[in-house]
Amino acid sequence: MHDEDETGGGRVTLARVAKEAGVSMPTVSKVLNGRTDVSRATRAKVVRLLDVHGYRRRAQPSSRSPLIDIVFHELESIWAMELIRGVENVAKENRATVVLTESGTRHTPAPEWLPGLLRRRPLGVVLVCSSLPGDIKRRLRAAAIPFAVIDPAGDADPDVPSVGSANWAGGLAATRHLTGLGDRRVAIITGPKVQRGFAHAMELLEGPERPTAVFAGSDLQALGVLEAARVKGLRVPEDLSVVGYDDVPPGQWSSPPLTMVHQPLRHMAEEAARMLLRPDDPGTAAQRIELATQLVVRQSTARLEDEGAAADR
Structure with a gap:
């Protein structure tokens, strides 16, 4: 396990998290890498402590797969196809592949898709959902996987990059x-x-x-x-x-x-995908883009x- 390159204190931070969680360092590593052989309670405790200590894995370009994930609550409509086309446009420009996931007929994504995504280590993930649970945000950030939400309901969380329309x-x-x-x-x-x-x-x-x-x-x-x-x-x-x-x-x-x-569904998806490809730009760290509508x-x-x-x- 190579944690010298991690931010927030490197080995010291992970050792502290393991000690406070009452688990081993390999267990913390399993959580970070999306392994499923960790109990839900242990995973929640480790993720919470990683967030408390401000742990962020330093993204290494060589370790990232040329993939952009897009997660829907349902995939049955042409509305979804327009968003997929927008993400695909940006993926092609960057020689990446789009991975589609349907997280269930709900407006808040179910967590079952996370382990696979953490193992893939994509360039980023676009989430088409009304709201994003704090646990999912913390796990994505701890793994240094950029994310953006399309068309969130109401006022978007200020710490979540998002793209919507007027x-x-x-x-x-x-x-x-x-x-x-x-x-x-x-x-x-x-x-x-x-x-x-x-x-x-x-x-x-x-x-x-x-x-x-x-x-x-x-x-x-x-x-x-x-x-x-x-x-x-x-x-x-x-x-x-x-x-x-x-x-x-x-x-x-x-x-x-x-x-x-x-x-402008396709344009919204393009903007969200582009956010993922410039995660180190301070202007996109927690940005809300709102595109115009037209009658x-x-x-x-x-x-x-x-x-x-x-x-x-």
């Missing part, structure tokens, strides 16, 4: 577009699932005050709204205006083509002719 501005642009068309009963559906978009839209369209417009949180949900409108015998946009979010190809090819808030008006929205029409639309 979601609030995009939502405002969509809402202003609809109210400018005369709509006052605008419904909002959130989430990525087509099926849930359909179910929620059916519920909304069967209500006593049917909305005149629906703003869906993704293109896939907007497609579900289109299907619900068809089932209910409503015309889009004559009876119901529909706006989607993301602007991936299926929404552009729908009938009618969807008005959408364009989120793209197509044929799924139309002007509400008059207030009386709202009862029929």
